[in-house]
Amino acid sequence: MERTTVDLWVGIFVVGGMAALVMLAMKVGNLSTYNVSETYEIHAYFSNIGGLKPKASIKSAGVLVGRVTEISLDTERYEAKVKMSLDKRYQFPKDTFANILTSGLLGEQYIGLIPGGDEAMIKDGEQIRKTQSAVVLEDLIGKFIYNKAEE
Amino acid sequence: MPVKNAIQGIGRRIINAVWRIGLATRFFFLAVVYSGTSFRRFHLIIKELFSSGVMSLIIILVAGMFVGMVLGLQGYETLKRYGSESALGSLVALSLVRELGPVLAALLFASRAGSAMTAEIGLMKATEQISAMEMMAVNPIARIVAPRFWAGVISMPLLAALFSAMGIFGGYFVGVVQIGVDEGSFWSQMQSAVDFREDILNGVLKSFVFGTAVTVIALFEGYDAPPTAEGVSGATTRTVVTSSLAILMLDFILTAMMFGGK
8 A cells, every 4th residue: 555645634634533532522521530430329318309400419528429310209208219329439427418409509409418427337229318408499488478478 | 377387386396306305315325335345445435535524624623713712702791691601611512512513514514525526526427427437337336426425424523523622722712811711610610511422422423414414415416416517506506505404404303302301
């Protein structure tokens, strides 16, 4: 095969295109921060999840420790069942508190974990018992108006 | 009977259009069937990659840069009102990776490379080169059409990725370097918002579909062009119009399939 300048240009084009794809995947997308480490699954029940969505982040002390994997309605308790996968490096005590929080005023919702003092740790497949639901703005306004009316 | 004539005219046009769609479908399958030969003679594809991919590089890179810069500027102006300038990175990246990258790159590709393909093949037909090939028992679909088809299909995703990457740099340049949005939040918000499979791979898939559509339309119009100067010019115009419309329509369908209802 003889080499031509056309081959060189096509090579530059293909390599450049691939580099752009890799750059998109690594620098723009979340492939580099993807959870490649081992995870474990836990779940929790919330009476109201507000605007929580699958893939929402789970943070403890502001550090990302996992992601929400699945949200469904448990028809026995009529509460939202939220499955989460947490990084194996981070273990939490059994009496950990799970809150649904909002980042900023208009930001997206995430789950905040506040560890308790129990010696035993939550294992794979277990449940967080202490939860606090999302703050729904309409409820707050409703309560406020109700209180005002009582005065 | 002007009414009857008008109705007949409409009917003739519709029948003609459906006929051509059928022909184009057969042409597409022929190109796929005969592509085995062109993969064995890969230098043909390389040559076409040069003329359709490499030659479109400049316009794609420059256009991507400017689109990203405009996105950065406009996005900043809008986000500033809500005090969330830090979301500029995710705005620029998501709109480029999901929509603007594949669509605009395909539109530019259709007018830069698609029109050239149509004109080239149409002129080959007008100067009876294609008939000459048939006389020599060379299959023109395998020799001319299939390499161009694969070159278009291969180069389109690469061009779209380059477009998006350049656009993000353009947005970075305007947003971070010139206006002074915080660099850390620009990149980190972008990374947390853009999902590799959901956004980037879907964008690549989109550009594959667009590349296939544009090259098939361009090649078919060229192959089907009346062998006259007028015919070739008409076919070139039709290539740009039809493939642009096809891109936008397919984009709606693909977007609805990929991101709709979530």
